[in-house]
Amino acid sequence: NLHYRFEIQPGDACLFINGLRVDMDTYDPFSLLDTLKLEGKMMNGLHNLGINGEDMSKFLKLNSHVWDSTYALDIRHSSIMWINDLENDNLYVTWPASCQELLKPIFPGGIPSIRRNFHNLVLFVDPAQEYTLDFIKLAKLFYYHKTPLRIGFVFIVNTDDEVDGTKDAGVAFWRAFNYIAEEHDASQAFVSMLKMYQKVKNQNILTVDSVKSVLQNKFPQANTGDILGIHSKYDDKRKAGASFYEMTGLGPLPQALYNGESFNHEELNNKELEKAVLHRMMDTAVYLQREVFMGTLNDQTNAVDFLMDKNNVVPRINPLILHTKRQYLNLISTSVTADIEDFSTFSFLDSQDKTAVIAKSMYYLTQEDYDVVSSVTLWIIADFDKPSGRKLLFNALKHMKTSVHSRLGVIYNPTSKINEENTAVSRGILAAFLTQKNSFLRNFLRKLAKEETATAIYSGDKIKTFLTEGMDENAFEKKYNTIGVNIFRTHQLFCQDVLKLRPGEIGIVSNGKFLGPIDENLYAEDFHLLEKITFTNVVEKIKGIVESMEINSKNMSDLIMKVDALVSSLPKRASRYDVTFLKENHSIIKINPQENDMFFDVIAIVDPLTREAQKMSQLLIVLGKIINMKVKLFMNCRGKLSEAPLKSFYRFVLEPELMLMANDNIGPVAKFLDIPESPLLTLNMITPEGWLVDTVHSNCDLDNIHLKDIERTVTAEYELEYLLLEGHCFDIITEQPPRGLQFTLGTKNKPVVVDTIVMANLGYFQLKANPGAWILKLRQGKSEDIYQIVGHGGTDSQPDVGDVIVVLNSFKSKILEVQKKPDQIKEDVLTDEDEKKGIWDSIKSFTRRLHKEKDKKETDILNIFSVASGHLYERFLRIMMLSVLRNTKTPVKFWFLKNYLSPTFKEVIPHMAKKYGFQYELVQYRWPRWLHQQTEKQRIIWGYKILFLDVLFPLAVDKIIFVDADQIVRHDLKELRDFNLDGAPYGYTPFCDSRTEMDGYRFWKTGYWASHLLRRKYHISALYVVDLKKFRRIAAGDRLRSQYQALSQDPNSLSNLDQDLPNNMIYQVAIKSLPQDWLWCETWCDDESKERAKTIDLCNNPKTKEPKLKAAARIAPEWVEYDAEIRQLLDRLENEKKNA
Template sequence: MTTVCMWEVYAGESDMFRVDFRSTHVHYLNNLEEDGKYKWWRNNLNEILVPVFPGQLRQIRKKLFHAVFVLDPATTFGLESIDMIISLYKNSFPVRFGALLFSSKYITYLENHSTKEDRDKFKDDMSDMIIRLFSYIKGNYGIEMAFKFLSNVNKLHIESDDDADDAHLELHRVESAFVETILPKVKSPPQEILLKLKKGPELKELSQESSKTVFKLGLSKIQCSLLMNGLFIDPAEEALLNALNDETQRLQEQVYFGQIKSHTDVLDKLLSEAGIQHYNPQIICDNKPRFISLAMFTFGEASILNGINYLHSPRIIDDLKPVTHLFSVDITLAIGIKLLRQGFNYLIEGSKDARVELKKRTKHIVEIIEEVKWEDVDPDMLTRKFISDIVMYVSSSMSMIERSSESARFEVLSAQHSAIILNNENSSIHIDAVLDPLCPTSQKLSGILRVLWKYIQPNMRIMLNPMSSLVDLPLKNYYRYVVPSMDDFRNTDSSINGPKAFFANMPLSKTLTMNLDVPEPWLVEPVLTVHDLDNIMIENLSDTRTLQAAFELEALVLTGHCSEKDHDPPRGLQLILGTKTSPHLVDTLVMANLGYWKMKVCSSLGSIVLQ
């Protein structure tokens, strides 16, 4: 095989994936709920629903937004990100900032040495040294002083001579930044502390565990990454602002519907619901998964998935497998063997993602497939492996279906006193409608809902939500929705009645107007009526007090624009619409203003030619 990748079989979901970065190795610079810096901010969660000016940030004393930078502190990009964190923090940005530090060289060493004995032979590098010094300062002088140390490293790095030896200067800059940072706080010479930390094993294990955490998250190949509540974004200030606005809208919805309350730990909730343990850009793009349907490989006897022997735990070899892991590697390449080893380690350590996917996605598919009655299938084929394969194929195929995230949640609304509930146990469609019974839009929608109930009979719940104001009383407009149906055709001949609407109990003494609310291109006019439809007063009609009118779609207005090759309008150009039998039905001239043209046409197939 030429492709080296690993994927898991998921079922589709519209929610974005979040990287579950929760760890004791994340160093948070601030705490919006506890720091005195934010004591004047309001702690009412409902403040997030208050409208603000565009670009204005809501200052709420709640840990709603967590921006964690995953960086190598020995790189220029990582140190510049530290300065951005400190700048935003000093400007009271309403975000909890954190940093997860790692050593790129140590992670590269981990990838090439799988045994613990080999890992212990790793020689300290500059990133490891910075992480150890950072941890020492944090433990003894506080987190702000630790971030100041990283900022001092960057300051000395910027001030350094570019022609000097980078490795020597890097070590010199780190040592100078450490001394400069702790000098006002220590009694003994800081050089002695530095020498002790360089020679002693203290904090070495803590530094390596931090790098291992980044390695497991799959973020070590990126110079610097930023996780906004677990969402992977570009580590730039503009991207952070955009992500903050997008995340605000998502949190507003959950606060409004009561899914996030004042005591809710927002980060734990978000990462528990959609968190993944490993970020792989080959699988996840724009915080959404990339899927491939395995069903395309199942047809025919020569399918590559036929006859695969799967690796199982001896305890569950005869059980149904709702989640299947597939590894596609080229074992003739070193990178293929490396990926295969990583995959086995992933399974040996236990796949938390597999348990999440079972609960959220494949569980329901398994329940449905287990109830299927397999007719015309050889009973000897209905093994656990066969059912597991079916679950894998169906899950991967369903994952290809794109689902819109634009949905409203009405389950929190009370339907006890002001709802019309129409149940149909056999329907797979459920419709929720929240209507103000007096507004024109609801009057239009009510007719559409009646048509839907008549023809598809869904489960329907109509909740009435009137406004407190009575400005819409008395009613000024009355609507009926008409749609063609089989009732329009007569049984005795081939004539067509056409769709119709009936209005009853209209006000007698009011002057009414009758017309059709149709799309703008429709030219509709009354063809059968004996009354002036613009001035109808029912009490002045005959004794029956009944009015009838028939309307006809006379024509459609066809519009468009045209231009020359140089994008100038073809002034004076004549367009002719016709058919093969009638080449010239209607014509028009192109206007000099933006090349606009329009013509009145009948509903038939034709073509436009230039004159």
């Protein structure tokens, strides 16, 4: 059951909070806290509305909606001139007509040719405009290729009452097209239309002469003057196209619709439109196949009606309604007793309470006089004593005449100072609302909305003369004469303080969603669109729940409005699930919430013998301390186990509330008690994705904890050192990541603190930062020369600024959008700076580099990179460093991966640097969350050796040499740095094959590696040199990561990750083979070659399995001397520390 509904297998873990699924693999406490805050806001809102218990649970399971932008226009309109009809034209008579044809197999990308109008293209054009020629050519292409597409035109031409077609090309075209269609047929009219545009010569624009020429040549009997002249009888419905176009709400011409759905601006380009139409036809074919298979579409179904009767089809597409940023009123308030007529008290209320008073005192026009539940509540806001306000009221009433879901209320927003004279119409509207039944109210309001009525009232006519039959005249007249102006002042203040409208401005509120100020005319179709998108989302479900509650219809309508406003105002959420279990007697642990209080519904599914259970147990304990929750815990155990499922001890450090640390308080603690003493243990920290955490103190080797040999308690202290600024960057033109693009992060006083490069993988980038405000910008050089930042999301800057201010106050990613500068379209940030440059450009480039202190080429520095974890390998690492220094006169800078260095090493390294005169830097990079994770520390370290070379070091570093910690260097590495790589991004030493007795262990000589390498060498990763400039330019890092992502899903692949990956990619990322004497290893190389060795690697021997310490002293005599020298330094530092 769980697998079928949620894809949860035995052994999997999952957590649901109020039906929202929490992914145990990716969640962090901060995202969970955000979820709890939003859920708490919704629950408090429902509680304040008087909803509790099971009713609240029903509302919490609703999926909040977004206002969809994929609405379609109804194309069943008489102004569309269809040039073909798949169902009736002889051209398609040989095609099958059955819907079952949709289920037959076709070639990929094909569209079934069926004699049904399932695909409809409508083109909106002005015949006399240049773009029309492209649309005509597209229609011709589809028509003559017999594409199963019905094609229609809406012609927008001059709408003046009298137009001479002999002087207006658009009108001439319209009348000629009508003549041919009436005298012959629409397809003949289309063929003639093509001929007219074939004659277009001057600037691709149709002329009257082109129209006349076709009429005279093709229809010699036609009287051109009568057809095109002012009194032409072929002028019928000339204004209909323009009227329909205006009514649709579509943007500037040209426009096109496929099955009623519009195209974006980029798709309306002639070259793109053909592809866009065909793509939509393929998508529709798949949709139709599904409908036929499900039985909802059959041969008796009218094709166009089937497409146009869908919920997303509307009579008008208004961007104001569909795309306006959501702004919701808070309709939930505690007991507010203020009277709508008490302006003085109202003025002191806050926005929430002002809104509550307005909602409570609102009177509505509904469909019936009694017991009607309205799902959509519309408030129209205007000055109804102005023509614009009355027009809004008239169109709202027109909508109400056919609406089945809406009720209508009015809010008065007078333009000028309020008095009885300038509120005559508004007072009439209000008095009618207060005294009349719906059936009479509607007719009277329609009368008041007419301009002639308002003109008469302002001219001195009594308003009672306009009362309609059946109205309660006495009640109306009494209320009209005693209303006063305080209600209007209250409404005006609400508009000003809450809706932020100026006097007289127009707006609409639909179930709490406010749209305004509105500058354009709103038609009845706009109200219909507003009702449709409100009702077809979550409101229908809310209505179903409310109707099951025992309250009267007025309160039901109010509750639907308030719940919808609450639910819809919250950010878009993932889908909610109704999680139930087939059996609950023995596999479910239930914990009831505290009574008489609202509670969170928590469902935990977990196998108790898994890493997820270790996390979830502590999480549930903490949740139980901070929220009231009803818990169901399902034990999702596996039936069989092939090995021990848990191989680690786990503590989750999460406190229910913030801990303020005193001087003697060490803060949150993870304690491991009663741990077995015999196993060899490693202590690791698992942190949220956006954190860089460092070990600052430990009293033993955390990589090799053997409790049996340790008399005291093992302690370690960790520190949150950096928060990551993560993001994704895209080129808005290509919609692809601009790989190789470089960014810097800094402050006003220090513009460049860190820099990075954009990966091709998802356009990802990360930068080390801390809480506060930072400046993110393109790095000086090719990145800044070629690109410009044109947009960004999740930052704290205006969209159009080049230097982006980023306030690091959350762990959410930032989105950057860039675009090439107009004069740099053909340039590429990954090309060599000096390629294709003239001498003057070279001089400028050289001069610029001289002034870039940060980017100055450090050719006189040997950059050595290494990694180590655990005290033993740190001992080897110090000896390797000393051997490098003893064999070179070139200044050296060591780069160490900080992630796994012990506090002891980090404490000692400054003293070594001072004594031996070298530079050093600790680098770190957080393994991206989207890249397949490794769980074993050794494999993680291997990954850092190869996967992040392009982003691990500052961009000013051009070349780096990796040296394994367990190597002894006997030669000047400057020679390796200067070695010619012949265009390859890196150079590796091949494995030796001179020690023949080890042939049985040379795995690369057989199987996969033998066939993959094809007699090429398999290279060892203990020593390699990287040309970072070349490496970045060919995007080698992106290629390696992509291949790693593909191969690492298989646990049997990449067994030696750091060297298998580059050897696997040898044909995509070239390796320069270094001379064999650069790396000598006793396991693989014979004794004779040792004399020529420039470095000695203490690699493992699978045959003898000799310990490395023993092997080091035997193989390299100088290793003992180096070790003793460093030991003296460490002893001296320890004594100084004790005596300090």
